[in-house]
Amino acid sequence: QNRTITGTVKGKEDGLPIPGVSVKLKGTSTGVATGTDGRYAIRISSANAILEFSSVGYAPQSVAVASKDVIDISLGTDAKTLGEVVVTALGVSRAKKTLGYSSTQVSAEEINRASPTNLASGLQGKVAGVDISTTSGQPGGSSKVILRGFSSISGNNQPLYVIDGVPVNNTRPGGAAVVNSIGDLTDNYDFGNAANDINPNEIESVSILKGAAASSLYGSRASNGVIIITTKKGKAGAFKVDFSSSAALTKVSIVPDLQDQYGQGFSRANNIAENGSWGAKLDGQMRPWGSEVDGVRQYRPFSAVKNNFKDAFDTGKEFNNNLSFSGGNEVSTFRFSYGNVYSNGILPGANDTYKRNTIGLSGSTKYKAISLNASVNYVGKNTRAPRTGTPKSGVGTTFYEDILQIPVDFPIRAFEDYKNKYYNVDGYFSAYSQNPYYSIYENGATFKSDRVYGNIDAKFKASDWLSFQFQQGYDINNIVDKIWDAKSAATPGSWAGGGNDEGAVRKPNVGDVVEGSEKYFEFDSKLNALFNKKISTDIDVNGLVGFNFNDRGSRVLYTGVEDLAIPGFYHIENSPNNPTSTQSSTQRRLFGLYASATIGFKNYAFLTLNARNDWSSTLPVQQRSYFYPGANFSLLLSEVYDLKSANISLFKIRAAYGKTGSDTNPYSIYNTLTKANINMGYAQINFPIDGVSGYTISNTLNNSNLRPEISTETEFGAELKFFNNRLGLDISYYNRVTNDQILPVASAPSIGYNFRVVNFGKVRNRGVEIALSGTPIKTKDISWDIMYTFTRNRNVVLALPDGLNKVVLKSAFDAQLVARVGQPLGVIEAPVAKYDPQGRIVVSANGFPLQANDLGAYGNSQRDFIMGLNNNFRYKEFSLGFAIDYKKGGVFYSGSADLLNFVGNSANTLFNDRRTFIVPNSVVEVKNNAGQVIGYAENTKAITESNVFAYYYTDLARAIAYKSRIIDKTFIKLREVTLSYTLPGKIAKKIGAERASVTLYGRNLFTWLPKENRIIDPEVSNLGNDLASEFGEFRSGPSTKNYGLSLNVTF
């Protein structure tokens, strides 16, 4: 009874035809796919035939043919149903209902709504338990992604990124070179972390595994969670073309609020060459300003320049274009994609740019029981970045450090004309700083990387319950970068060359050039046996057993030379000095054996057991094997009991317990010698000296008795859906203890070493994650989706080694980011004033507050909580969405604040109108002859008007100066606003498109900061993208916002 069934498959929500839906004859291998019009035709041979319709993102449906000849069906989207499939560890797709841990899946659409250039910014504010920061406004700058809090005191806290089952590199360039060597770019250049290379347009979906139970199969690197990325693939069906294009403007977001009362000068003296606003009171009169060149000074009103800081920046541009072709049939599929990002940031000219080209090619084919998948991705990146932080003294200058020092009555933007006689090297008004625009136009850094990653995946189906998989992944990155600083010295006798009223001569810069090369490689091989068997009607088992081999490493070489012979020629040989080089090479290997099995009972109870054993080359031979098990359980109460009357459509409870073992950085076992570069702080003495080479014992004492680190995590959670999935709640509680951490602990130098690599102590992270989702309105024309996430993580250091009371993680001047027992990881400590028993501040003989003997705590870097709110309204073809990110609590150190205080630009320097004052409520110590304090007397020593500026800096006022530079880091950001219009299907068809939409979007449009922070976006940091960056920033650039328009068309 052979006949042909035909029909059309449409979407339930929009009524549009769905192409590429698989239509299969149940129990056979016969199948077809729908065409672009959603139509299909399939031959059947029996009236009992059942057709199965399935397509990713839609709930599958089965329809009995019976006597029908035409079967039209509508598929409902799959997002919130029991049948939801998620990608879990090792790329295995599993029904979400079987998972005993929290897993969040984010779709391509949600990520790409506001056309971000990287995945992290597309996830901001959208996932509970995830804290994502954009650490700089530099285009292509780094992102910091932290899942469930910081747990490693000095190691890596970034999650593992896995693309299509293969781990990829997420290094931040410049961090692999020897600390303080010319290749150590950590605090000065942000070329982005490698995970930001991934084109978000290539992502089909992202699964976030936060806990150890979920991630442990990945082994050692998964202890901070895993971000699993599934890329888009070709689908059976017609040839498909996707095109998206977006253009955006980038503007500076948060700039410091400056005082507007006092003009240029220092110490109340109007010395013209001074780099600060400690001069006379502004009066609005026309007055000369700046340098005197050829006997003439310029005039302008003596008043604060409005929007001065904001106007120092340009409007940047960002273009993001993507084109892909895909298609295939039941046997083979392919996909080709090209993506291009061009971004020119907020600095004038093309001095901060990010260019990225991505090419992806993937395909799959089947032959009998064998199926093959392969992908190759190329990322070409070309970045130019300005320096942040502090330059090497005597070599170059930094835009951000110089711009902070311009008096409030000087128009910053005028200085862009940096060759003008009033603003050039000779004529710039200050002998103590450099024209900021000089450094962005004349100095620079370029970065170019060529990266190839992908995998080959072969599957063999041995029987209906057993298959084998072999996967080989690769990720190879070749980076070259170059840094240069111009040689500049003011001509003797010129304004900045000593011809100013103070006779001060600007420190000449000798210039330099540094050439770097960083190569990273990673090869990951896996062999899995996967099984899936129904044991009885009630019990089924599925799982895998596998073997993993991972080999990765780096080669880093930097060469540089100071003092250029020919100015402007940036070449290693262009110097009277010999170049110096630093080099580092690493390689590490890991073998892993693992197994996992899920036992399902009656489709409502699921128990998963997993275990892994690793052998790592980075651990001592006798300790290199380590085993860690995990288990998780899920129970679908809504399947056990009928809860429909309570309007509960889903009620799942889950529990998980898991361990993750972790190895360490390579070369932490045996002691090493290093070339003697004797660090003196600002300067150093480097061997060879006098033709003699010198080597010194490394200041870090390695440890040949290291044990692996073990994190243990317990998690409980529940998932509820009410009112036919219109309201959903997902809640998790976790408790993770990271034990035996391997890290270099600061040690007393008197033992001969500044650091010792040890296993020690414990850090505990406990927290709650809540995701609440709802669809208050859902009609054919109008819908409203809302999602709220809440995350509260508490971490605490449970133990430190050897009776130490603190471990310093990062410092700036006298401020420190420390770990203390019983305190959260990352307490910020700094000098505090001494008080008498009555709480009056004790001042010293010079009238300035005395510093207490010990540093005091100003707070910690941990947040009280994080909230995200996502909204999406749709009215017919229009939709409006926004995402808000609220991070409450914590403090950070601001190096911008310290400089703004020093130069008197900061608004808080207006205390007492800068007149002579005695420190309020202050006393002096009364001492006996033996020097003991026997009482306190009223302080009568005033801080004079000419000395008021010293009240804001760390030399005399160290005891109180840190108050104005350790700041609350709370913020609320409007992360995304999008307004889209989707062309109705019929109109789209007229232009030959299947779907077409236009979106107006904005990213980070609005930022709200607490009153106390008038300085800088607390998210930015130039101290890397890990725990150290929680300390804050040291003269980093401002953050940015974007407005844009994007077009998405599918043909």
Added chain:
Amino acid sequence: ATVEVLFPAAVMSTVAMSNGELAIVCGLWAQFWTQSNGASQYRTIDAYSLSNSAPYINTPYAELYSGALNDYQLAAQKAVTANDWSYNLMITVMRAYTFEVLVDLFDRVPYTEALQSATILQPKFDDGYTVYKGLIAEIDAALSKDFRKGSHSASQIKTDFVFGGHGNANFADQMDNWEKFANTLKLKMYLRMVNAKPSEAEAGIRGLYQKGAQFLNLGAGLNVFVDAPDKGNPFFEFEGRRLNFNNLRASYTLTSWLSKNSDPRASAFFGAANPVPSIHQGDYLIGNNAAATPVIKATDPAWLISEAESYFMQAEALERYFGGAGAKALYDKAVTTAFAQVGLAPGALITAGGAYEYPSSGTLDQKIEAIIVQKWASLFGSHALEAFFEQNRTGYPKISPVYSKDPAYVPGQLVYSPNGATGAGNFPRRFVFPDVEKSRNTNTPAEAPIYTKVWWGK
């Protein structure tokens, strides 16, 4: 690791600290130079407001232990294993020198329990006297070995930055000089003890003379620096190459003394005609824009014990314990050598009636003052550390009862900084314990105010 790569690295580490930032700090306190009013790098030092986390305390402390001393220790083990007693002596003398710098700055430091990372993670602190006794015993033990046995190749001799003469020295001369260095270092340590342990100091010095100990008749120091980044004199690399001499200006304390005595070294020290425009010590909030900058060059040698210093010490020893016979000759030789260091000669200054004439008929105190004040002036530059120590030991140059702006001020006397945080007259005498040790070693003693004298102080 070999001795040949460890030893030069460790020596450079000692010198980079003692003749780098420590010399800058101690030269501020010895009032050779003061903080410029146009910058702020060293204000806390001139204001006597020390923080435990100050880099100029922490960096040298950590580097001297984990850079220098740890390397000396491994190098010494290698030398002993190889029965190479020549390297053993060189290493021992440098180790003692390094420990002495530490204990003189901090009064108490870990010594007996230091550098035993395998067993002791929180070493106890030893008092200065214990450290001194230990170091002298170490030097004596090294001297008792047959350090003249064998020889060194030219490339090995080159690793001796102190006496190796860039590889051209001959082994026997090299070892003679190390023996003299060892003796002179012992002399220095005994002299340091004259206040706290007078009889032991005397016995030690008498012992040296009885045995006919030879003292340095050349400077023990490094003359290997060139004007290239990271390869110059440490003081220059720090304050000059990296900070462009923006911070240090001539101190009126020194320039008024040079001016009063018409000392031709004024122009060598400050590159300006006498009287040198200067800033009153610690007066950085007011200052003088025209004040001269100290002249320290990239190629300047870095002294551990200078030749003049050796003669000044010998002159003092002769005055104290041997009736003063020969002291004047040594004093004259010392002053002449001190002038020669900067390419000058004292001329009539030391002859009869000259401002620096030796007070042969004066009291012992007057003689010691003459010696120490001249020694103070000779230590200008990257060897300023010693000027601070010697002032603390002897009280010379004297403390002025008035500030240098007062008409009653006597040129050359040390003045209390107008921004001083310790209270009038409380001059800094020691460092506070560094945060790097204090926060990691619970045995760190309680802090004494920085105006508390160290154990040998006067």
